[in-house]
Amino acid sequence: MTDEPLLRVSALSKFYGSRVGCDNVSFDLWPGEVLAVVGESGSGKTTLLNCLSTRLLPSSGTASYRMRDGQFRELYRMSEAERRFLMRTDWGFVHQNPADGLRMTVSAGANVGERLMAVGDRHYGKIRATAVDWLSRVEIDEDRIDDEPRAFSGGMRQRLQIARNLVTGPRLVFMDEPTGGLDVSVQARLLDLLRGLVTDLGLAAIVVTHDLAVARLLSQRMMVMKDGRVVESGLTDRVLDDPRAPYTQLLVSSILQV
Amino acid sequence: MTDIATYNFAYLDEQTKRMIRRAILKGIAIPDYQVPFASREMPMPYGWGTGGVQVTASIIGPDDVLKVIDQGADDTTNAVSIRAFFKKVANVAVTTDTASATIIQTRHRIPEHPLKTGQVLVYQVPIPEPLRFLEPRETETRKMHALEEYGLMHVKLYEDIAKHGRIATTYAYPVKVEGRYVMDPSPTPKFDNPKMHRSPALQLFGAGREKRIYAVPPFTEVVSLDFEDHPFEVQTFDQPCALCAAENVYLDEVILDDHGGHMFVCSDTDHCEKRRNAPTSPLWGGRAEGAGGGLDQSTPHSTPTPALRADPPHKEEGKEKQ
Numbered sequence: 001m002t003d004e005p006l007l008r009v010s011a012l013s014k015f016y017g018s019r020v021g022c023d024n025v026s027f028d029l030w031p032g033e034v035l036a037v038v039g040e041s042g043s044g045k046t047t048l049l050n051c052l053s054t055r056l057l058p059s060s061g062t063a064s065y066r067m068r069d070g071q072f073r074e075l076y077r078m079s080e081a082e083r084r085f086l087m088r089t090d091w092g093f094v095h096q097n098p099a100d101g102l103r104m105t106v107s108a109g110a111n112v113g114e115r116l117m118a119v120g121d122r123h124y125g126k127i128r129a130t131a132v133d134w135l136s137r138v139e140i141d142e143d144r145i146d147d148e149p150r151a152f153s154g155g156m157r158q159r160l161q162i163a164r165n166l167v168t169g170p171r172l173v174f175m176d177e178p179t180g181g182l183d184v185s186v187q188a189r190l191l192d193l194l195r196g197l198v199t200d201l202g203l204a205a206i207v208v209t210h211d212l213a214v215a216r217l218l219s220q221r222m223m224v225m226k227d228g229r230v231v232e233s234g235l236t237d238r239v240l241d242d243p244r245a246p247y248t249q250l251l252v253s254s255i256l257q258v
Numbered sequence: 259m260t261d262i263a264t265y266n267f268a269y270l271d272e273q274t275k276r277m278i279r280r281a282i283l284k285g286i287a288i289p290d291y292q293v294p295f296a297s298r299e300m301p302m303p304y305g306w307g308t309g310g311v312q313v314t315a316s317i318i319g320p321d322d323v324l325k326v327i328d329q330g331a332d333d334t335t336n337a338v339s340i341r342a343f344f345k346k347v348a349n350v351a352v353t354t355d356t357a358s359a360t361i362i363q364t365r366h367r368i369p370e371h372p373l374k375t376g377q378v379l380v381y382q383v384p385i386p387e388p389l390r391f392l393e394p395r396e397t398e399t400r401k402m403h404a405l406e407e408y409g410l411m412h413v414k415l416y417e418d419i420a421k422h423g424r425i426a427t428t429y430a431y432p433v434k435v436e437g438r439y440v441m442d443p444s445p446t447p448k449f450d451n452p453k454m455h456r457s458p459a460l461q462l463f464g465a466g467r468e469k470r471i472y473a474v475p476p477f478t479e480v481v482s483l484d485f486e487d488h489p490f491e492v493q494t495f496d497q498p499c500a501l502c503a504a505e506n507v508y509l510d511e512v513i514l515d516d517h518g519g520h521m522f523v524c525s526d527t528d529h530c531e532k533r534r535n536a537p538t539s540p541l542w543g544g545r546a547e548g549a550g551g552g553l554d555q556s557t558p559h560s561t562p563t564p565a566l567r568a569d570p571p572h573k574e575e576g577k578e579k580q
């Protein structure tokens with residue numbers, strides 16, 4: 001293990017005209033660490049995630065990523081080709097709506113295999129074997145490999161999206177509300193699966209969610225956002241058990257008790 | 259005959275030809291880069307070869323000899339009309355003979371007779387973008403070409419194998435040109451793909467509706483995409499042409515009657531006629547249905563010439579015995 005962070009973010013801001021997307025966000029992310037970003041709708045969570053994953057360019061600030069060769073690279077100074085290459089090899093992006101992250105008109109096997117083919121794998125048998133292996137790891141039956149994701153349930157689609165992202169062995173995964181829109185029992189299994197994969201593969205992840213329970217289960221560290229600013233950050237258990245900022249106190253006390 | 263004076267030479271005005279020639283030159287300089295051009299209205303509907311006609315009109319000169327084929331045939335409506343068009347507006351010599359043509363405009367075939375240096379093959383292209391049906395956004399596909407992101411092309415081939423057990427794409431089979439751009443070779447059968455590889459002829463592609471021109475210069479690498487464990491292969495036919503007994507050529511199925519009668523004949527009509535009319539050939543002028551049945555047992559041969567001399571008598575004997 002190295003004691004250098006995987007991602008260094010400093011004073012990141014994104015403005016949409018005069019409106020604030022996110023403002024002056026700084027943090028470090030270490031390898032194998034899961035960071036949850038929580039906050040209500042419109043607090044800038046998704047803007048922050050899109051900036052970090054270079055899907056959006058920030059208005060100001062820097063983010064540097066430690067590449068596999070150990071060198072830090074400034075994300076927003078990389079060429080588009082390099083960023084896109086990083087995106088499909090060393091990174092993953094799990095969308096809230098699986099249809100955004102999957103190719104809905106090609107089979108599950110091809111969805112998983114696409115990244116492999118994109119990095120130059122040209123052996124059908126091997127690609128297929130890897131796809132079978134990954135489908136089983138995300139608990140999708142092998143005989144569904146030639147079905148299109150359209151024929152899958154919401155939970156299965158989400159699991160397929162996760163398999164598709166993890167097949168190239170990324171080191172950093174961005175997740176935008178990975179359990180949004182799923183019922184609680186499916187959510188529970190998906191969280192279980194994610195937790196297992198993250199631990200087994202030593203993934204670093206940034207999880208955006210408005211669900212504090214998801215954050216509690218998945219993450220070690222947490223950032224609470226409000227109106228584009230980070231109002232509180234710290235270890236997840238500390239933030240949830242002993243919230244200090246008034247907004248975090250409100251958020252924690254708003255959890256419905258069953 | 260003064261009606262020719264009503265048109266500029268080869269129909270298009272000189273400024274337009276200049277613009278198209280520039281696009282062609284850029285296309286040749288960057289093999290298979292899809293060059294946008296200001297496609298003109300032509301006196302024919304889109305889908306009938308407006309792109310090919312504009313390319314031909316821009317490169318044709320008074321000394322050129324033009325051949326036009328449609329699915330390999332010189333005598334179909336599209337081919338006859340385009341040939342007549344250029345005869346009228348450019349007053350050029352036209353031919354059906356592949357070897358003596360200097361410009362061959364084609365819809366969806368490459369002639370069987372090998373092309374030679376100095377010849378130009380002009381393709382009519384309906385959809386120039388090989389990634390179109392995989393990624394509908396043109397902004398995105400252009401980016402993918404620019405960044406050489408072609409993993410998606412293999413996704414299509416993967417799907418073929420997963421569904422059919424083999425690569426089932428039979429036409430518009432994607433190729434990689436000079437190790438860089440992935441190209442749609444227009445809807446030619448994949449049978450013709452190997453003919454594009456290091457062809458001595460210049461190959462120009464015109465897509466009128468899509469307003470794109472691209473080119474494969476002579477002696478350029480054109481490699482069909484495939485998987486290591488599912489290599490590219492061309493169509494094979496289990497019987498030779500029913501008219502000229504040619505093997506290793508692309509055959510069309512011709513329906514003869516309403517009772518399931520059919521035969522397979524050369525798609526390249528010029529090639530077929532030449533073989534049947536060759537004075538050295540003992541071939542006869544046309545056999546009809548059922549001929550294929552007797553031909554199946556003949557030993558396969560790779561070159562057409564021995565076939566001409568040796569096989570037909572045997573086949574006739576075989577047929578009589580039946």
